[in-house]
Amino acid sequence: MTTTTTTNPFDITGRAILITGASQGLGASFARTLAAHGARLVLAARQVEKLAALEAEITAAGGEAASVALDVTAGSAAIDAAVEEATQKLGGRLDVLVNNAGVAVSKPVLQLTEDDWDRTVDTNLKGAFLVAQAAAKRMAAGTGGSIVNIASVLGLSVIGNLVPYCASKAGMIHMTKAMGLELAKSGVRVNAIAPGYIETDINADFFETEGGKRLLRKVAQRRLGAASELDGALLLLASDASSFMTGAVLAVDGGFTLG
Numbered sequence: 001m002t003t004t005t006t007t008n009p010f011d012i013t014g015r016a017i018l019i020t021g022a023s024q025g026l027g028a029s030f031a032r033t034l035a036a037h038g039a040r041l042v043l044a045a046r047q048v049e050k051l052a053a054l055e056a057e058i059t060a061a062g063g064e065a066a067s068v069a070l071d072v073t074a075g076s077a078a079i080d081a082a083v084e085e086a087t088q089k090l091g092g093r094l095d096v097l098v099n100n101a102g103v104a105v106s107k108p109v110l111q112l113t114e115d116d117w118d119r120t121v122d123t124n125l126k127g128a129f130l131v132a133q134a135a136a137k138r139m140a141a142g143t144g145g146s147i148v149n150i151a152s153v154l155g156l157s158v159i160g161n162l163v164p165y166c167a168s169k170a171g172m173i174h175m176t177k178a179m180g181l182e183l184a185k186s187g188v189r190v191n192a193i194a195p196g197y198i199e200t201d202i203n204a205d206f207f208e209t210e211g212g213k214r215l216l217r218k219v220a221q222r223r224l225g226a227a228s229e230l231d232g233a234l235l236l237l238a239s240d241a242s243s244f245m246t247g248a249v250l251a252v253d254g255g256f257t258l259g
Contacts, residue, residue, distance in 0.1 A: 016090035020045065041064065042067065052067065069082070070082040083134035093142065097131065103123045132149065151194045156173065191237045198225045
């Protein structure tokens with residue numbers, strides 16, 4: 001990874017970063033944070049109209065962003081082509097991957113279909129691996145880099161009605177550790193953030209229901225997290241401040257896993 005010329009190890013000014021699942025939710029929040037701290041971004045997702053709007057927003061605020069269309073379930077050839085396009089838009093360099101694309105299907109286990117399982121695991125685990133592999137090839141051929149997988153506390157602990165999601169995120173956590181072990185000698189670090197219950201536009205209404213309130217009672221801090229409360233872990237893993245970390249999983253969950 002190209003290091004920044006500063007005594008601040010958290011500085012990511014000029015760092016070349018690809019973010020998947022960047023069109024909305026946590027991915028869009030990550031993009032705004034990284035751009036505000038001086039990173040050069042490529043935003044990737046299927047919803048190109050939303051990417052264009054976010055790119056325009058970041059640019060208007062003085063940041064630097066471009067975008068590429070990417071469906072992480074499209075297979076290795078399409079993923080490799082998209083990562084190559086992103087790398088070229090970043091000037092031929094890829095310092096950081098924020099591997100964020102993900103989906104969830106909420107159903108009782110006896111009602112899950114094979115398609116439910118495949119959609120979730122193909123996105124959250126297979127797709128995440130193929131993106132990480134494509135990024136790691138380019139990082140290893142250069143000066144190294146940092147892969148930040150966005151896992152979940154439900155890969156560490158489980159709740160009902162989310163079997164494929166829990167399984168896929170547990171797989172991502174072990175993938176993070178295995179890739180971190182193998183790629184360390186290439187100068188590529190692989191770590192993960194495991195968010196707890198973070199408020200987004202999609203889930204805010206649910207957490208006002210009795211079922212949502214029951215879940216929050218399992219969180220030690222008894223509240224939802226804000227997307228901004230992931231910023232510290234994100235900036236740590238995207239920067240040289242985490243230069244001696246690989247294979248680590250940072251739970252940012254208000255104490256959910258303590259229960």
